[in-house]
Amino acid sequence: MQQMQQVSIITGKGIEGxxxxxxxxxxxKSTPKIRHxxxxxxxxxxxxxxxxxxxxxxxxxxGDTRRNIIMSNITADELNALVGKIFYLGxxxxxxxxxxxxCQRPAKLLLRPDFIEAFATRGGLRAExxxxxxxNTGAMFTLHQTS
Numbered sequence: 001m002q003q004m005q006q007v008s009i010i011t012g013k014g015i016e017g018x019x020x021x022x023x024x025x026x027x028x029k030s031t032p033k034i035r036h037x038x039x040x041x042x043x044x045x046x047x048x049x050x051x052x053x054x055x056x057x058x059x060x061x062x063g064d065t066r067r068n069i070i071m072s073n074i075t076a077d078e079l080n081a082l083v084g085k086i087f088y089l090g091x092x093x094x095x096x097x098x099x100x101x102x103c104q105r106p107a108k109l110l111l112r113p114d115f116i117e118a119f120a121t122r123g124g125l126r127a128e129x130x131x132x133x134x135x136n137t138g139a140m141f142t143l144h145q146t147s
Contacts, residue, residue: 003063004137009092011132012036015068034097036129040067044076044122057114064110067100067124074141076122082143083125090139093130100124 008016014036042062049059062070069089071079082096102119 006134006136009037009129009131009133009135011129014129015135018068034128035126037069037094037127038067038100038124039069039071039079039127040065040100040124041074041076041079041122042070042072043074044079044119044124045070047076048118048122052114052118055114058112060110060112060115060118064115065119065124066105066109071141079125080121082127086130086144087127088140088142088144090133090135092133092135092139093144094127095130097126097128100126 010016045060045062045065052059080099083098084096086093086095088094100123102116102123104116107115
């Protein structure tokens, strides 16, 4: 995982160069799902880490969650509510497809089984890329308004 200031989004694929856009992600073949983009709320990471601290366990860094985008100014519950909804990041349209239920992969890679419990209700959101374009760090988030 590496932090990027700017990425190219490809309709129907996701982030150019990402393992899931290239169809070589760990779960690309075994569980076919729309994995164009994964997002997690910074508030969810903070909350999970507070829970871990209370139990005297080591915390997780943002990259440890293995999500593509860390969202500030949104709660985990607000992010979870985007399943089935269209939203915009930096003017590009995405549709929330499903929650990212914490799995064994990060837990195994980090040798930390507490990952699954800590992120149980705050694991993030998978989203479908509905438009191509450039996405920059700090891109503005807006929800699609229906009329």
